[in-house]
Amino acid sequence: MTLQKNKRYAVVDETHCVACGSCMKECPKGAITIPCGITAKIDTEKCVGCGLCAKACPASVIHIEILKRGEEDGNK
């Protein structure tokens, strides 16, 4: 997959996630799930990097990363 723009997406520090679900409730894209009640997982395909989840996270364990154009999947 080649993206036209730099892609922003959310990343969870899984060792510190408390699996509370505050992020999941905020995500407008339904990109977050908490499988097995252990940690939040972000579906990077659905995530648009809006950062709402990071703002809501009470443990502040989500940050937004930027993937520069052409870096992804090593297909360049």
Add this chain to the structure above:
Amino acid sequence: MGTNKKKNWYDYLWLASLLYLILGFFNILFAWLGLLCFLIPLGISAVKGNKTYCNHYCGRGQLLDLLGNKLKLSRKKDIPALIRSRGFRYGFLTFFLIMFGNMLFTTYLVFSDAGSLKQAVQLLWTFKLPWHFAYHGTIAADWVAQFAFGFYSVMLTSTVLGIITMVLYKPRSWCVYCPMGTMTQQICKLKDKSS
């Protein structure tokens, strides 16, 4: 709570949490209902192996969210790294369980006639608030009332702590060190490992 989403029936459970706190001012025996907030999350995590309770049903989380976001009472700052550390979370859980055991022991003393009923609610495990106005005697045995006072103390204390950290940090900061949240996550982890 996402403003852009359709509301489900469970998005109103914060009303139940609020009602619970209010009822405790009128009749302390309602405090027994709080057991639901212990048994349901533990049951869901033990049987289903997920945190659906925290993620959807917990009225307390919703209430803190409302106070912090809708009523804008939260500073929305990052929680100190110490509070979200494993040591603090499990330490607080241990302390909480010890105090809970202590409360059960007090109830037992009243049950076995070795202690007398104290019509008080203890806030933050320290301050005794007179609460006789919510006790109307006779309907139940003394130990039933003692447990109710003890349980309401637990619920009120955790609400106060939740509100303090809601104001200081993010709205749902309580969820970072909530004993129920920590316990259910741990149960889920154990269940996942064993399966």
